[in-house]
Amino acid sequence: MSQQDPQQSGSEPSQPPVLDPQVPQPQKRSKGKMAGLGCLGIVALLIVMGAIASGGGSENAGTPAAKSSPPPAPVGAPKGEPAKEEKKAGPVAVTAEKTKFEKGVFADGTDYTSVLITVTNNGDKAIDVNPLFVTITDTSGTKHTAELGVDERQIATVDLAPGENVSGAVTAKGAFTPKYVTYTDGIIGESVRADVP
Numbered sequence: 001m002s003q004q005d006p007q008q009s010g011s012e013p014s015q016p017p018v019l020d021p022q023v024p025q026p027q028k029r030s031k032g033k034m035a036g037l038g039c040l041g042i043v044a045l046l047i048v049m050g051a052i053a054s055g056g057g058s059e060n061a062g063t064p065a066a067k068s069s070p071p072p073a074p075v076g077a078p079k080g081e082p083a084k085e086e087k088k089a090g091p092v093a094v095t096a097e098k099t100k101f102e103k104g105v106f107a108d109g110t111d112y113t114s115v116l117i118t119v120t121n122n123g124d125k126a127i128d129v130n131p132l133f134v135t136i137t138d139t140s141g142t143k144h145t146a147e148l149g150v151d152e153r154q155i156a157t158v159d160l161a162p163g164e165n166v167s168g169a170v171t172a173k174g175a176f177t178p179k180y181v182t183y184t185d186g187i188i189g190e191s192v193r194a195d196v197p
């Protein structure tokens with residue numbers, strides 16, 4: 001028996017194929033790149049749809065958008081200024097004037113300053129008037145509260161019906177020059193100010 005050459009036997013060992021470096025090999029596409037391209041396409045589609053919906057592709061594309069302008073200025077107002085809203089008269093009107101202090105029952109020997117005020121109800125509901133609802137502010141900005149019963153002409157504590165008015169003195173402790181009075185409708189109501197000429 002002759003020995004067979006191992007290379008000539010029917011079972012040859014398998015060798016990997018030799019790749020030619022000049023022939024380009026197909027590349028595997030990653031799933032991430034495909035997903036990214038798909039998302040990019042969706043975003044581009046949404047941008048185009050948004051531009052069309054906002055009128056970018058319509059026949060109005062060359063027309064400038066309408067701009068909002070301020071309300072017209074009232075006749076005689078300087079140009080460029082918007083119209084100012086007119087303040088309507090409130091339901092309560094107050095007037096004030098200087099008056100001489102006239103000693104009342106509860107006045108002691110200290111100095112007092114009085115202001116004569118008139119409160120008018122221009123509204124459609126009754127309002128309360130009380131000297132404690134009025135403060136006097138002096139020329140230096142100090143606010144003074146009312147002293148009760150020290151001036152014999154003190155304003156009455158009343159309910160004013162629509163169209164009614166009441167006058168009387170409001171007095172504070174100390175000697176000062178009054179600048180204005182402030183009436184408040186009740187303890188937490190709206191305030192009305194009147195200058196003291």
